Amino acid sequence: QQQVKQSPQSLIVQKGGISIINCAYENTAFDYFPWYQQFPGKGPALLIAIRPDVSEKKEGRFTISFNKSAKQFSLHIMDSQPGDSATYFCAASMKGGADGLTFGKGTHLIIQP
Amino acid sequence: DGGITQSPKYLFRKEGQNVTLSCEQNLNHDAMYWYRQDPGQGLRLIYYSQIVNDFQKGDIAEGYSVSREKKESFPLTVTSAQKNPTAFYLCASNPGALGAQHFGDGTRLSIL
Numbered sequence: 001q002q003q004v005k006q007s008p009q010s011l012i013v014q015k016g017g018i019s020i021i022n023c024a025y026e027n028t029a030f031d032y033f034p035w036y037q038q039f040p041g042k043g044p045a046l047l048i049a050i051r052p053d054v055s056e057k058k059e060g061r062f063t064i065s066f067n068k069s070a071k072q073f074s075l076h077i078m079d080s081q082p083g084d085s086a087t088y089f090c091a092a093s094m095k096g097g098a099d100g101l102t103f104g105k106g107t108h109l110i111i112q113p
Numbered sequence: 114d115g116g117i118t119q120s121p122k123y124l125f126r127k128e129g130q131n132v133t134l135s136c137e138q139n140l141n142h143d144a145m146y147w148y149r150q151d152p153g154q155g156l157r158l159i160y161y162s163q164i165v166n167d168f169q170k171g172d173i174a175e176g177y178s179v180s181r182e183k184k185e186s187f188p189l190t191v192t193s194a195q196k197n198p199t200a201f202y203l204c205a206s207n208p209g210a211l212g213a214q215h216f217g218d219g220t221r222l223s224i225l
Binding site for chain 1: 117155207209213
């Protein structure tokens, strides 16, 4: 049973455009929603995270939008750059992540120059 | 620099052989985790430990074993019972329930 569904699987965006990746979850006990960025041959690196008591969080060009009633959250990358080309994972957890994270299957993002 | 060190970077296993993947952290984090990553499948939790000498099974623990004798170290053994061990294995640590998980750079395991 997949508890976190991520879409799209792959995404191509022109340089300077907005990249949008969506995730939906099923378990209403989730209380922590991070996004990770992964480059080939490397471990995932935390990009930004949100808790369900806020609807939006922004850090630089990265924004998480969170819709608790719809059980959905999304990552927006503004002014996308070629260096943003990577695989992005959404995740969710209970107890703030203490018992591990449940990941989506990932989105392979390509930013075309 | 503080971080998580996984070794080796590449590992090959023969049929019927157990292999052990190393994970060391100098972040003074209490909790440590092992995930398996397969192409197109995201990361799946194998085992985790919130304190020394204690650990819990994750979603796909069958065919794996762990130990946590020291706070800094959380080795993973892939046993011969794991019939499909080829994957990218990632170790992570977490300072506490409200902290973010930090990942190492992984070990890629293949079958000879």
